[in-house]
Amino acid sequence: MERTTVCVAGGGPAGMVLGLLLARAGVEVTVLEKHADFLRDFRGDTVHPTTLDLLDELGLGERFAALPQSRLDRIGFPVGEHGETLVVGDLRRLEGRVGHPYIAMVPQWDLLDLLADAGAAEPTFTLRMSTEVTGLRRDADGAVTGVTWRTADGAAGELAADLVVACDGRGSTARAEAGLEVVDFPCPMDAWWFRLPRRADEDAPALTPRIGEGRMAVVIPREGYFQVAYMTRKGEEAALRARGIEAFRADVAAIAPDLADRVDALESMDDVRFLSVRLDRLRRWHVPGLLCLGDAAHAMSPIGGVGINLAVQDAVAAATLLAEPLRDGTLTAADLDRVRRRRLWPTVAVQALQRVMHRGIVRPVLAGDAAKRSSTRGKGRRGGPPAPIRRLMAAFPPATIIPAYLIGVGLRPERAPAFARRAPEPVTADRG
Numbered sequence: 001m002e003r004t005t006v007c008v009a010g011g012g013p014a015g016m017v018l019g020l021l022l023a024r025a026g027v028e029v030t031v032l033e034k035h036a037d038f039l040r041d042f043r044g045d046t047v048h049p050t051t052l053d054l055l056d057e058l059g060l061g062e063r064f065a066a067l068p069q070s071r072l073d074r075i076g077f078p079v080g081e082h083g084e085t086l087v088v089g090d091l092r093r094l095e096g097r098v099g100h101p102y103i104a105m106v107p108q109w110d111l112l113d114l115l116a117d118a119g120a121a122e123p124t125f126t127l128r129m130s131t132e133v134t135g136l137r138r139d140a141d142g143a144v145t146g147v148t149w150r151t152a153d154g155a156a157g158e159l160a161a162d163l164v165v166a167c168d169g170r171g172s173t174a175r176a177e178a179g180l181e182v183v184d185f186p187c188p189m190d191a192w193w194f195r196l197p198r199r200a201d202e203d204a205p206a207l208t209p210r211i212g213e214g215r216m217a218v219v220i221p222r223e224g225y226f227q228v229a230y231m232t233r234k235g236e237e238a239a240l241r242a243r244g245i246e247a248f249r250a251d252v253a254a255i256a257p258d259l260a261d262r263v264d265a266l267e268s269m270d271d272v273r274f275l276s277v278r279l280d281r282l283r284r285w286h287v288p289g290l291l292c293l294g295d296a297a298h299a300m301s302p303i304g305g306v307g308i309n310l311a312v313q314d315a316v317a318a319a320t321l322l323a324e325p326l327r328d329g330t331l332t333a334a335d336l337d338r339v340r341r342r343r344l345w346p347t348v349a350v351q352a353l354q355r356v357m358h359r360g361i362v363r364p365v366l367a368g369d370a371a372k373r374s375s376t377r378g379k380g381r382r383g384g385p386p387a388p389i390r391r392l393m394a395a396f397p398p399a400t401i402i403p404a405y406l407i408g409v410g411l412r413p414e415r416a417p418a419f420a421r422r423a424p425e426p427v428t429a430d431r432g
Helices: 013-024 049-057 061-065 108-120 173-178 237-243 245-255 257-265 307-328 333-367 369-375 387-395 397-408
Strands: 002-009 029-032 070-072 074-079 084-090 103-105 125-128 131-138 144-151 156-166 182-185 189-197 206-212 215-222 225-233 273-275 279-282 290-292
Touching (some): 013 029, 013 108, 013 125, 013 307, 029 131, 049 061, 049 307, 061 108, 103 215, 173 290, 189 257, 189 333, 206 245, 225 245, 307 333
Parallel strands (some): 002 029, 002 156, 029 125
Antiparallel strands (some): 074 084, 182 279, 189 225, 189 273
């Protein structure tokens, strides 16, 4: 029987941050990641100001800055008939409050490779790739005492642990086996992710949703390409696939005419990744021996792109609160509940804001109502935020700091604990 102090299920941002921080506290931690590498497209690639500051505190900021990335410092909506943009969130106004007043767009695999490399330098950190958590071990009283696992080549085994942390996403095996109660909220949309070519001279420092009748898209500038999130009404997956790629291209070109000259890059529906959007959270985040974090505790809507930031903040809070009892062998269920209580209200507040945006913006747009209403206000207006918000932002630009703060910083930003902080690691030829 193999044994570790903490078994982390899932090598995403929450799992890797938690593993690194606990290892720097001297806690033996093993991260199990079911894939052979981190190279998967269309995972959340937004790195927010608070996460950038965290990387600085961990001594990884210089190495992260050397990664290929694009930076977004404004969030806006198209208005008017000439393509004007109404900025509703200006991250530049966060200067002085955070060290990096922008969102860095970096392929998630680059961030995870960076964290894995930092973890490998810690003697108590182990990362096992191609190893999927398949179930939970329990003692006679039902407390979780570890996991069962299986590798890609069919080997199987068990890993005993004082604590299992589920960071394996909204489809978490550990969460499902624990039987934790889930509270679901209605979502009006699903998302289709794809990439389109981007010319070297195309500058796009603002994240600008495209809104039209019955459709919505977010075009995210990346190094060498645009990453597009195309929103459709929930339940339309089968119908859109049946219409085929030509109809899909036409829909994309209609909502983003500036990208019409490159939609042929989508050769088939296999070039489009479908995501069934969910918004939920657990009533309790733990059972004895098991704690859920990130999407395993609270699946977020893609609206605002805050899911990764919340997951990372969960991990920092968990490491801060649990490192000492894990080292001392005194961990209790009350310690696990402290993590939930610390992170619950930021989660509830963000999900409440997302639900308001679903009702006030996304649902009317996808139903075609927003375009019908906006057409009565003037030629070419394509919907967007409610009129009071548009008037406020246009009349008082400093108000753009409010959405910028909510998205870029959050309601309870976490700082790296003292035991995890390191001096900056310089970039070298063999360590990018």
